Amino acid sequence: MNLGLDKSREHVLLRGYPGGNLEKFKKCGLDYMKLCKPEIIVLQIGSNDLCNSTNSVQDVTRGIIEVAMKLRFCLEVKKVIICQILHRLSPQKRIRCMVDIKWFNKRCDELNSFLSHYFRENRMDNLSFWKHSGFWSERSKQFAFCNDGVHLNINTGYPKYYNSIRAAVVSARKS
Template identity: 40%
Template sequence: MSKKVLILGHSFVRRLEQFVINSVDSRVNENLNLDCDEVCVYYRGHSGASLQRIRALGISYVRELRPDITIIHALSNELCKRDRTVDAVFREMVDFVISLRYGESVKSVVILQTLHRLAPVRRIRYGVNVHWFNSRVDALNDEYKQSG
């Protein structure tokens, strides 16, 4: 029986899935070049999703798929909100991981590093100050490193 890997998050995960599905590069496939007999990868990405929404949807996906490993790429949408502190966002993620590990019995939960944003080359709908945002990303990633 193959191991199930759930990649969960916001638009980055959705775009990653689109990239691997539509890639013409023979080195890229939906299963991330992992042996399909050993590993099955599922993507669940939701554009603009808050951690609260990712958590609600993620719990239902976990109950449906019963993954061995859940990989989470989230929080950049939270970091755009001025009323949210980095510490509060970090604690919400930790709480989500605990609920997956101990409430839903996911064997391994991996949190991917939050990525910096580049300055947009054209006007975008939901612009935030890139330097401010990236400083919050650095603070969040430091929290991850310190937590081990």
């Protein structure tokens, strides 16, 4: 759908890595970005890394910052936006990778706080942190997520997420 942007001026590519993490992105995603040479990259990354208890929140934070720096300064992407990681809910069904939700959400809040502070304090040229809106109240979470508690649902979650990503891209184009 090209994020509803003018197709004659912008071409939006969406790329996901099922079960992806920072290492997978470094191995596959960076090469893909070299080929595509995008002007703007919006990254939703780090959630799966937070699920792994052997990864400290600080290590995941450093990994995300490292990826952002490589994209911006080595691959010369004009604008790199790192998105806030969303909370998870208790699953309504058995899922493959169960994590303690309170533990995960606490780590999520800590990582988002670190990233927000880092990008605000360092004000690096064309690197930013994007805060999603509409996902944080208990009511909005219940309406936005699938019954696995991890993925967004088609009816409410993805439209909200789509609008947030579109806003991030439009904001990046203006600045």
